Amino acid sequence: SEAHKLLVLAGDGIGPEVMREVARIVHWLDANRGLKLDITEELVGAASLAVHGVPIRDEVIDLARKSDAVLFGSVGDPAWSHVGFDKRPEVAILKLRKELELFANLRPAQLFDALIDASALKPEVVRGLDIMIVRETVGGIYFGEPRGIETLPDGSRRGINTEVYTTSEIERVARVAFEMARQRGNRVCSVEKCNVMESGLLWKEVVSDLHKCEYQDVELSHMLADNCAMQLVRNPNQFDVIVTGNLFGDILSDLASMLTGSLGMLPSATLGIVREDGKRNALYEPIHGSAPDIAGKGIANPLAQILSFAMLLRYSLNRADDADLIEKAVSNVLASGLRTADIMSPGMARVGTDMMGQAVVREMEKLA
Numbered sequence: 001s002e003a004h005k006l007l008v009l010a011g012d013g014i015g016p017e018v019m020r021e022v023a024r025i026v027h028w029l030d031a032n033r034g035l036k037l038d039i040t041e042e043l044v045g046a047a048s049l050a051v052h053g054v055p056i057r058d059e060v061i062d063l064a065r066k067s068d069a070v071l072f073g074s075v076g077d078p079a080w081s082h083v084g085f086d087k088r089p090e091v092a093i094l095k096l097r098k099e100l101e102l103f104a105n106l107r108p109a110q111l112f113d114a115l116i117d118a119s120a121l122k123p124e125v126v127r128g129l130d131i132m133i134v135r136e137t138v139g140g141i142y143f144g145e146p147r148g149i150e151t152l153p154d155g156s157r158r159g160i161n162t163e164v165y166t167t168s169e170i171e172r173v174a175r176v177a178f179e180m181a182r183q184r185g186n187r188v189c190s191v192e193k194c195n196v197m198e199s200g201l202l203w204k205e206v207v208s209d210l211h212k213c214e215y216q217d218v219e220l221s222h223m224l225a226d227n228c229a230m231q232l233v234r235n236p237n238q239f240d241v242i243v244t245g246n247l248f249g250d251i252l253s254d255l256a257s258m259l260t261g262s263l264g265m266l267p268s269a270t271l272g273i274v275r276e277d278g279k280r281n282a283l284y285e286p287i288h289g290s291a292p293d294i295a296g297k298g299i300a301n302p303l304a305q306i307l308s309f310a311m312l313l314r315y316s317l318n319r320a321d322d323a324d325l326i327e328k329a330v331s332n333v334l335a336s337g338l339r340t341a342d343i344m345s346p347g348m349a350r351v352g353t354d355m356m357g358q359a360v361v362r363e364m365e366k367l368a
Ligand code: NAD
Pocket: 014, 073, 074, 075, 076, 077, 078, 090, 093, 263, 264, 265, 285, 286, 287, 288, 289, 290, 291, 292, 293, 294, 299, 300, 301, 302, 304, 342
């Protein structure tokens, strides 16, 4: 069969460092399991700004549209933090999401048993954690109009952003959450702030209506976002699927990452609309950023990027066996006691980015 078209966008900071470890796995799967990928690599973020003067070129967006999947690293660089919004590295990921209508960002927070001591919570609170945050990613306050910074007549300024959600935007992401729940624990918790925001009120109504019409077999609950943050720390195992808007989903998923030990552990998949060729737009990326504080040191945890690639194999390339193999290998490597700095605990063996990647491949070799 034909090779799968994959667009790889490593980006900035630790992005290229952790992507190198995925390349190792790709190579092994090619040699041993007949995975044929037709890979194109492009610059995004500060790396693209430096060469092309823009965070992402239109050609790259086009390539993304024509690929079977996009594997994204991370973007962001302190050197570009004082420029206008059109010139920020982060525009690359925002534009990809918007242009490809990648509206449903699946952020699983699963605790590997071996990492129970790396979690910020007590073992008895966090044991067995397996939640899925479904974050809306092309609407809400990230994209609402009006936006901008205005100068007022008295010379003072104001910054403006607007939270907007339409019924169709809410319904399509809620649908993904209900479908997800059916394959898991069959429970959805919808999170907004309907006590303060009209967009939250509409969110709650639309999710409730969809539930009533099509998903009565799934258990639905509602929670205010601030309470949800608290409940995630108090008793995270009460949740199965959480569905929420762009900003709340961003914050709650970073919070959830610490329950699993580290931001360096959590992968994500962002699913979009189904294209004319019948394929579904999809982008895979860790939830962490470019981590400028540790970039270039060779100590970043590559597991979130590796697990993002596993999600890519599962959801876009229909290669669940390979995804299972990677996930099992990661689990075994952690059980063997290898740890990058972010998940280090007493008595474990500390390794850098490359040793962790090599260990995963070695374990895949053993398991296969
Ligand atoms: P960050 O996620 O980059 O880092 C937060 C903290 O977690 C840092 O201390 C970092 O060292 C640590 N960390 C993150 N990933 C790690 C890994 N794989 N292994 C070990 N430690 C890890 O968030 P930040 O510092 O707030 O943001 C840095 C830059 O990244 C900003 O420019 C931000 O906009 C950008 N960012 C990009 C994305 C993305 O590309 N999708 C996501 C989040 C942040």
